[in-house]
Amino acid sequence: MRAVIAEDSVLLRIGLVKVLQMAGFEVTAEAADAEGLLTAVEEHRPDIAVVDVRMPPGFTDEGVRAALLIRRQWPDTAVLLLSQYVEERYAADLLTAHTSGIGYLLKQRVADVEEFIDALRRVAGGGTALDPQVVAQLLVRRHSDPLDRLTSRERDVLELMAGGRSNAGIAGALVISESAVAKHINSIFGKLDLPVADADHRRVLAVLRFLGVG
Amino acid sequence: MSLLTAIRPAFGRSLHRLRRDLGFGVAGAAVQFVAWAVPMSVPWLIYEDTSALGEVMLALTLPLVVPALATPVLTRVQRWRFKALLDIEITGPKVAPRQLWYHLLAGPAVAWGGVLAVTMALVGLAAATVYIWIWGVPLSWRVEHVGYSTKAAYVTVGGVILLALAYALVGALARLDVRAATALLGPVPAKELERRVEDLTESRAGAVDVADAERRRIERDLHDGAQQRLVSMAVNLGLAKATLTDLPDEARQVIEEAHREAKDAIEELSALVRGLHPAVLDELGLDAALSGIAARAPLPVRLHVHVPERAAPTVEAVAYFVVSEALTNVAKHARAERADVTVVRTGDMLRVVVADDGEGGADAARGSGLTGLAKRVGSVDGTFGISSPSGGPTVITVELPCVL
Secondary structure: OEEEEEOOOHHHHHHHHHHHHHOOOEEEEEEOOHHHHHHHHHHHOOOEEEEEOOOOOOOOOHHHHHHHHHHHHOOOOEEEEEEOOOOHHHHHHHHHHOOOOEEEEEHHHHHOHHHHHHHHHHHHOOOEEEOHHHHHHHHHHOOOHHHHOOOHHHHHHHHHHHOOOOHHHHHHHHOOOHHHHHHHHHHHHHHOOOOOOOOHHHHHHHHHHHHOOO | OHHHHHHHHHHHHHHHHHHHHHHHHHHHHHHHHHHHHHHHHHHHHHOOOOOOHHHHHHHHHHHHHHHHHOHHHHHHHHHHHHHHHHOOOOOOOOOOHHHHHHHHHHHHHHHHHHHHHHHHHHHHHHHHOHHHHHHHOOHHHHHHOOOHHHHHHHHHHHHHHHHHHHHHHHHHHHHHHHHHHHHHOOOOHHHHHHHHHHHHHHHHHHHHHHHHHHHHHHHHHHHHHHHHHHHHHHHHHHHHHHHOOOOOHHHHHHHHHHHHHHHHHHHHHHHHHHHHOOHHHHHHOHHHHHHHHHHHOOOOEEEEEEOOOOOOHHHHHHHHHHHHHHHHHHHHHHOOOOEEEEEEEEOOEEEEEEEEOOOOOOOOOOOHHHHHHHHHHHOOOOEEEEEOOOOOOEEEEEEEEOOO
16 A cells, blocks of 8 residues: 655654554655645555645645545545544545545554554545544534433434444454444434434444434 | 032023013013003094093904904914924914903903013112112212112112012013913813823823734744744653663653653643633634533533623733633632523623632632732723622623724
């Protein structure tokens, strides 16, 4: 798998390259701004682009805009955005347009190398990886009636589900059995009047639609 | 010698002041002469019959009418006199009814006082120097008035006292003139107060903006500096943890410890930066920034933000701070199950309401974060209200003007 990195902090970029290499990715290009990133993606057509949200020259949402462009122009390239803070509106912007091959994580998650690699592989494989904090914020915004019907355990499951985890991932995170997870999910779909779907993909889609961004 | 060196500067200063006040007084008298005495005397000079009614009427009305008509000019001349001779700047409206009082009453009174002072000074000078000029008086007179030299001693003392009085009077007149002029020729007190309030409002808004800009700068510096380094360090430690699996247990523990410390430091720094000024507030506004706070709060928060048009950046920062502080308080003290945050803009007013279902009893007067909150709200002319009966609930209501 080939990857492109866009990150203006040299220190972090070096770290990212190491982590990606450890995960078995080949880093074909490194960029320090959005323009460089787009050129690199066009040239290398990588499987995934790891992109910092805040980059020169404006240091605002350059990364997000580049990510949207990449997803539209080169749909085969997945994008994993890294941000210092949760900027959930950015996540919402991204998820409104695309629900696969998209990730949005806090930068500090990179430090938990194994989990980060897991998220990286998930996104590169066409999945989704949302930072728990992003999900929590999206839930705050949709803190409306149907959610009140969920038990706190079901909320935990929903948050992890919205974060892009599989049943096994959720079971691991909550230290419960996979069958318990499946039961919770069925109950959530029941309470939220969502049709039960077998593909993971449609499940995330449903969750995101419920969150109001899909 | 030492006494002389001590006296000389004081004497010099007095002399300087006397000269200055005299010049100032003479100039004032000259103005009064032109403005007041000339109009009064002209009819007398024109009419031959000095008791004609018309002439008397003219002599009485002209000194009133001329200064009244010439008020703008006179005011300018007087202001110039104060500026040029005493270096006192008097600013105010070009024409105001009050100014006439100066030209008709205070000015002439001071001028007449000056005439009195000069008379006193001349008489005093003559009396004080009696021993000198008495020799010029014919010998026969001196023979007739035996014992005149004893009397002359009294006269000398009287003359010196008169001179001192004249000196004091000149100074007093100058001070009186300054007070009268600043009061009557200067700005209207209410207007001046208004202007001052405007100035202060402006300078305070400036100070608040500067503080706000400083918070932004610190946020940027931390974001681009310390935070990035910490993250990079945590990543490297994480890599070490993941790759160096064959290390002895102790070394692994040290790495793990450092890794955890680094991650905690990142969390703490992020919390600090968020408290300063979150970048997302500038870029995306209150809605996005507040949903971040709400999500991080340790209790469920229902957030309702309706701000169709963004407020001034400093006002947004205050609103953000209010919600952030209020929710921190709720989490710390209120024992609440949940909180509701409402931010609505109506016209030019941003209304922020933070309510919880806790036990109440919060008191803004008892120090704590609430005082700081009220102060920060006050810094942008906002109003701060809190209702927190014992037993709850606590409702904090803040209204902020959207434009500074």
